[in-house]
Amino acid sequence: MSKKINRDVLWLLSLISVFFGILLISSNSTEVKAQTVNDYIISNKIQPVSIQYREGTFNDWFGYENGVGKPEGVVVHETADYNATAENEVSFFNRDWPRIQSYVHAFVDNNEIINIHSADYGVWGAGPTANNKYIQVELCETHTQDAFARSIANDAYYVAAKLIQYNLPDIPGKTVVSHDQVSKMYHETSHTDPVGFFASMGYSMDQFNDLVITYYNNLKNFGSVYNNTGSNTNAGNNNNSSSSANVLRVNNSNGDYVPIMALRTDGTFARVTNRALMNNTDWQTDKTREYNGVTYRRVATNEWVATTYVV
Ligand SMILES: [Zn+2]
Structure with a gap:
């Protein structure tokens, strides 16, 4: 003690x-x-990082019980690995999932949110019943107050963004559940994460849900996790799509890739020739811009996609 x-x-x-x-x-x-941790996050307006979409190696493509693209909520996990970063975990699971029979949609730490399997499909993270219902995200352990707060902001953002993407309400214990709650509901696993690790950092699932609700409402109402201007005011000159989903799915029905454009300093767009987006992939977006009658959404620092490719 x-x-x-x-x-x-x-x-x-x-x-x-x-x-x-x-x-x-x-x-x-x-x-x-x-x-509290939440006070620290909100008073400092800690900005979550963007979700990176990288296709992983998991190849058991199964829909949820309600169908492909119809998850019922998100399971919140914690890796129980003292030192591993999200990058470490992604490498490990991409290599070893067939051996350990485990895979999740995303890993989050204080620096990155890495989505490695389309959340349209299920994964192997919490027993068959939960796997057929939920998106699953693993929080990596950090051990300083600031890093923990940043990782929590990223984790809460991922959960809120996925609820919004799939038109789900935010209902703690129903659409947002801990692995601990899943174990108690379905009795198929005995894991209790992330409760113990949260407690070791002076945090709780209830507090996490408070932050998710805050982010969820702000994203829905304002398009960003903090509602007051100041932290996120440099959104383009056409930021009036209030409900705008923060995640775009793109597809080029006439080709294998979706072209991307770079915004030049004179305000015109130029085609990016050495990079493109894969068809049917999801991209975080934060800005909108019009050029020559075409609307573009920003998906990376200087990469824009025409909305004609948005599914
Ligand atoms: Zn777990």
Whole structure:
């Protein structure tokens, strides 16, 4: 238990060092309440990174019980690997899934969100019943307060974005479930993640759900995870598609690839010749721009796709 206390003390000290001005001392002053992880994320407007879509090696393409493209929610996992990054986990699972009989849609850490299997199809992450219902995402472990907060922002963003992409409501315990809840509901696995790791970082599934709901509502209403301007105001000059899905699926029915364009400093677009998007792939988008009567959506720093290719 002294270890636990030491960890709590360290946690408090790190918070105090960063937020010495924001500590709240309760009225009877026997208890010091530190800023929560969610407060830290929101007050610092920690910006989630974009979802990277990389096709993985998992080749068991099965639809959910309601069909292809019809997940019922998202399972939140935690890797239980002290040191592995999302990149490490992606490499490991792409190599070893046939041996370990396990695969998920995405891995998230404090720097990256890597989606390795289309969420239109199921994966092997939590027993057959859950695998036939849910998108599944693994959070990688980090061990500093700031890295943990960043990883949580990324994880919550992934969950919210997928709920929106598949037109699902955000209902904690129903459309957003922990692996722990899945184990208790279906009794096909005994895993309890991410509860223990969350607790070790002073966090809980309830708090995670609070952040997901915040992101979900803001993405739906404003197109970004934080509703007030300031952090994300440089969206293009045509940002009025309020409901705009943040994820585009692109397809070129006349070819194998979807062409992309680069925006030049003079405001014109030029065809990118050494890169294209694969057909039927999903891309995060954040900006819209009109040029010569064509609407373009931005999918990378300077890569734009004409909406004529958006499915
Ligand atoms: Zn799990």
